[in-house]
Amino acid sequence: MGLVTITPEAMPGGRPPSDERARAWCAQLEAGDILYFPQTPIAIPQNDLAFLLGQQQTDSSLHKNIAYKPNADKLSGVDTKTADAAAVTRLQSIMRNYSQAVVRFLTGFLSPYHADWRLDYASFRPQEEQGRDLPLRRRNDLLHTDAFPTRPTYGARILRFFNNIHPARTRDWVVGDPFSKVVHEFSPAQIAPRPDSSTSRAAKSLGRAVGLGAAIPSIKRSPYDDFMMRFHNFLKENPKFQAESPKYPWQFPSGSSWMVYTDAVPHAVLAGQYALEQTFLVSPDALVAPETSPLKVLEGIAGTRLI
Numbered sequence: 001m002g003l004v005t006i007t008p009e010a011m012p013g014g015r016p017p018s019d020e021r022a023r024a025w026c027a028q029l030e031a032g033d034i035l036y037f038p039q040t041p042i043a044i045p046q047n048d049l050a051f052l053l054g055q056q057q058t059d060s061s062l063h064k065n066i067a068y069k070p071n072a073d074k075l076s077g078v079d080t081k082t083a084d085a086a087a088v089t090r091l092q093s094i095m096r097n098y099s100q101a102v103v104r105f106l107t108g109f110l111s112p113y114h115a116d117w118r119l120d121y122a123s124f125r126p127q128e129e130q131g132r133d134l135p136l137r138r139r140n141d142l143l144h145t146d147a148f149p150t151r152p153t154y155g156a157r158i159l160r161f162f163n164n165i166h167p168a169r170t171r172d173w174v175v176g177d178p179f180s181k182v183v184h185e186f187s188p189a190q191i192a193p194r195p196d197s198s199t200s201r202a203a204k205s206l207g208r209a210v211g212l213g214a215a216i217p218s219i220k221r222s223p224y225d226d227f228m229m230r231f232h233n234f235l236k237e238n239p240k241f242q243a244e245s246p247k248y249p250w251q252f253p254s255g256s257s258w259m260v261y262t263d264a265v266p267h268a269v270l271a272g273q274y275a276l277e278q279t280f281l282v283s284p285d286a287l288v289a290p291e292t293s294p295l296k297v298l299e300g301i302a303g304t305r306l307i
């Protein structure tokens with residue numbers, strides 16, 4: 001696995017690639033490569049950048065990691081009681097434009113996918129990543145594969161597109177060996193895929209924590225989602241994996257973009273500040289090499305269907 005560099009010459013005149021070229025890029029992503037754009041293909045207006053970069057200096061609550069839900073056109077992670085209403089509206093419009101610009105670009109660039117993806121959240125990440133004080137399972141400086149505690153994907157793949165918008169600094173990642181290798185090497189029996197587990201424990205305890213007890217309908221996860229969540233936790237909690245698994249450092253410069261299947265490529269962010277990100281859930285039907293997907297790898301291990 002590696003880094004595939006894509007320069008503007010790969011898209012002469014900004015035109016979308018041929019279907020054949022787009023399929024080859026999808027195949028590289030599915031094989032665990034990172035597609036890297038030294039110069040981001042996403043136009044972000046200068047005054048939007050200035051607004052985003054100004055957020056850490058203010059004492060409004062806009063400085064937390066903020067999610068934008070494109071399908072509802074809503075921000076979350078903003079405390080509307082303390083944040084300045086005009087700033088919230090501005091941020092919402094910047095995130096809406098960013099999300100739409102990434103969708104427009106990838107609709108052409110990854111044409112085999114776009115009829116079959118679900119647009120998930122976008123995020124603004126204004127905090128310094130080095131030395132962030134987070135509970136272990138929420139730490140992003142430990143190598144992990146992504147899984148969403150409250151949004152099971154039923155085999156859809158988690159594809160993330162990033163922009164480093166820091167004016168000067170790199171965003172420093174390490175990535176690990178691909179899923180199929182790591183899962184065989186490090187996955188012990190207790191987290192092996194189990195076809196019979198389906199209900200989300202996290203959802204139940206979330207229900208209890210917010211005082212809804214059994215009244216909250218529990219989030220139904222497939223056995224696949226259940227495994228992916230346990231695997232995420234297991235990797236972060238496993239000192240042997242963290243210490244001994246191969247790590248490949250990549251530093252993404254200011255002004256660059258990259259995208260990667262974060263459900264299969266173990267990754268961690270060690271340092272950097274100010275990033276934008278858009279997540280896509282790519283349906284298993286759209287994959288160009290479905291047999292290499294985590295779902296098929298796990299079904300091979302379990303010997304049964306997992307969704």
Ligand code: SIN
Binds near residue numbers: 262267268
């Ligand atoms: C992550 O998905 O683990 C975080 C990546 C980043 O914020 O650069």
Ligand code: FE
Binds near residue numbers: 140144145146267
């Ligand atoms: Fe992650």
